[in-house]
Amino acid sequence: LMLSFACSTPIPHLAHALRSIKCPPEICELIVLIYRYAFLLLERFLVMLDAAQCRLGYNGAMTAVKSYAGAMTGTFIFSLELAEKSEASLACRNYRGYFPIYRMPRKMGAKWFLITIVLTVFLFLVGRETAGWINMTEIFAPYAGW
Missing domain, CATH: 1.20.5 (Single alpha-helices involved in coiled-coils or other helix-helix interfaces)
Known part of the structure; x- marks a missing residue:
């Protein structure tokens, strides 16, 4: 239930809901970062699996294990590179521990x-x-x- 909720709710709405129930800001920011990068890594992993399938990487049990291992290794290396790039980009943007999230303006009366x-x-x-x-x-x- 929680997985379907997390996957179907846009992250700004989820972060706003967490802030409205007085969740600590550090936890909200961790959830936002994990949410974002989990989907980036999943997409990269699926692209690698698709590339392995195009090269007939699942022709036999041992070949399939090697293909999955290669995709997981590639995803791990990509995650390390992504972490370095993200740290540099956050430092360049003067990250102060929170992401500003758009809040809907009040309704016109x-x-x-x-x-x-x-x-x-x-x-x-x-x-x-x-x-x-x-x-x-x-x-x-x-x-x-x-």
């Missing part, structure tokens, strides 16, 4: 609607009253080449 209407009416009235004073074509003509 009647207050936002009222402010929008008032500002629209205000700008319309200002534009109508200053029609003779300000000529926008004269202001922007030198920049637009008119």
Whole structure:
């Protein structure tokens, strides 16, 4: 049940849910990193298995064992390289122990609607009253080449 939940829930939602139940930030960050890199390693492993199958790597029991061992070894080496690259990239991005996660903005209510209407009416009235004073074509003509 937990595996299906973890695989079907986007990581930003999972991290936000963990933070909302007051999970320690260190654990949240570990879960985010493990979640991300587990899928990268799984994808790499599956690509290596597919490559072995294309080379007839499963023709016999011993050949299949060697193919799986080679794929696992390649994945392990890839994980070491990925760890070094990730450490360098996090250092370059000034990683401070947390990943900023997008939070949905609050929903617009009647207050936002009222402010929008008032500002629209205000700008319309200002534009109508200053029609003779300000000529926008004269202001922007030198920049637009008119």
